[in-house]
Amino acid sequence: VLENLKKIVSDFLRGKEPYEIAVENFVKELQKTLLRADVNVKLVLELTKNIRERALKERPPPYISKQEWFIKIVYDELSSLFGGDIKPQVFPVKTPYIIMLVGVQGSGKTTTAAKIAYFYKRYGYRPCLICTDTYRPAAYEQLYQLSKQIDVPFCGDPKSSDPIDIAKKCLSYCINNNTNIIIIDTAGRHGYGEEEYLLKEMQDIAKAVNPDEVMLIIDASIGQKAYDLALRFHSATPIGSIVITKLDGTAKGGGALSAVAATKAIIKFIGTGEKIPELEVFDPRRFVGRILGLGDLPTLIDKLKSIERSSDLEKRLTKAIATGKISLVDLYLQIQTMRKLGPLSKILQLIPGLSLLPVDDKQLKISEEKMDKWLAIINSMTYEELRNPNIIDKSRINRIAIGSGTTADDVKELLKYYELVNTMIKNMKRRYGLLRKLGIDL
Ligand code: GDP
Ligand code: MG
Structure with missing residues (x-):
């Protein structure tokens, strides 16, 4: 019975009706299917109420269509109907x-x-x-x-x-x-x-x-x-x-x-x-x-994955801005996300409120080729170096360069960029504090 949902999803994504009508039809079909699968009526009503509300309220990120975002909402809400984000721990903590x-x-x-x-x-x-x-x-x-x-x-x-x-x-x-x-x-x-x-x-x-x-x-x-x-x-x-x-x-x-x-x-x-x-x-x-x-809709999956990754980055960036400090791991995620979603200013736009903070994209712009190199460089660093980049001296730079298949100049350039981002984040923190003083809550 639940297999019906596949068809409802693909019909929805292909459909030509106006969004609101399509959503309403989808919700009706979803309800029918869930009730036929013996899902409790109260749970079904609650679920569809959440879906309707979110569908009306939420604006999809710029690179995702309304229809795709709606499927993402359905995916979220159905997942929580069946237990949410829980991943069961199946491997024993002790033996026997x-x-x-x-x-x-x-x-x-x-x-x-x-x-x-x-x-x-x-x-x-x-x-x-x-x-x-x-x-x-x-x-x-x-x-x-x-x-x-x-x-x-x-x-x-x-x-x-x-x-x-x-x-x-x-x-x-x-x-x-x-x-x-x-x-x-x-x-x-x-x-x-x-x-x-x-x-x-x-x-x-x-x-x-x-x-x-x-x-x-x-x-x-x-x-x-x-x-x-x-x-x-x-x-x-x-x-x-x-x-x-x-x-x-x-x-x-x-x-x-x-x-x-x-x-x-x-x-x-x-x-x-x-x-x-x-x-x-x-x-x-x-x-x-x-x-x-969703497995049959690879592009949608790909987009949803990058949203999940960027939401992790959003959390990290929000924290970075609140503390005025950004780590190399944050930077790594940021570069990864930038490869998918474009410049940092665009990523920040996804974070409620943070779009108010000005970002100098020109200064932060990096080429694809450089992003690849920098990701390899950060991958070659030890935990200690990631935690405390100040210890990265000449001999460490050489080791990292060899380990990542880059040059010492590449490593130095990344470290400079890291400095730059750190300064930017410090400035953002100052503004952030100022806005809060003015009663503007981000
Ligand atoms: P027990 O009395 O609780 O030990 O139940 P059994 O293990 O003897 O299983 C009862 C019947 O259910 C058997 O015919 C099993 O083959 C069948 N069975 C158990 N699990 C599944 C399942 O996941 N799918 C299907 N189709 N049959 C199952
Ligand atoms: Mg038995």
Whole structure:
């Protein structure tokens, strides 16, 4: 269902209607699609309200069309619907690292256990799989077969009916076998609406094995019902993360993802198929980029990237102007951005208020060729030199020149330019202070 968005986006960018009408049509289609994907009505209304407001208020930067900027707004707002800028931390902070999987029966725990083991194995970890499901006789065999398929150590006991005992014994088995990511699959025998039992069971096993992370496995087809489950889980365990499975097989995936994101729980992985490699780290922005089909619009992507880079530069420049000091790293970013977006005065125009500050572009103008050289030079400097350019003496200049494939004169010229920019920034700070005294807030 969410795949529809690709078409809506490309229709919008190709469309001939006046901007306001096109926006209104887009918003209607977006709403329809999200509701069909089982996204909660309130979330949908909030989202579209934000999109409409921003679409009316925001002026696109000079090198971007209104239509393109609108897609950027949609991209931002949808990304925050699915969790925002969060990039889940999937690599363990310590080893051995114990992950315990919980969830209702059929949600995909056993499959996901093997998928996760395979994921970590590919990154050079040594995973170990444990089956503590004593309810379904076939559970042992299922995980055993999967472990053979991916060649990962496996432990369980088909004769025992005591999951806690199995968990403890297998834990030492895994540790003795020199593995460093231990993945415990559990039974999860309760159905929907019985979260309490699920959480109780989780707590019992957790007490015995003391996991570093408890992962709740949620089947995407429950759609926005995932909200209650995730909310209770999130408040019951501070070491919880969530995996949403079967996103390939349901129209309700958008509902499940947005519902879980709304609880502020962390979605670490998504399952996108029955096969073992079909597991992905969940990155909201990447996910949204994909459903909007931005990958098929390379020029737009390129522009959006340079906006992101320039917004980093904006922050740095704003700070530089407030403190009256600019670093070589700032200068590096500035040169990089200037290559894409043109002169500094134009970049400053993008920063609200700062366009009031006069910049002498003639003095700051540099050729493309020089920009390339200077970027190489800054790349060849040590951290110490970047922090404190005053220490760059003759012998350092020679070393940097050799390292960057330039000449000592090139390095000196860059350092002079750096001085010049620093003086300019100092002047800007003075003006900035003056304007503030006059009550003009930048
Ligand atoms: P458990 O009872 O929680 O251990 O669930 P299982 O791991 O046994 O999975 C139940 C069913 O869901 C199996 O048929 C799996 O192949 C299937 N399954 C699990 N994850 C995915 C997924 O991401 N996509 C699809 N299409 N099927 C999945
Ligand atoms: Mg299972």
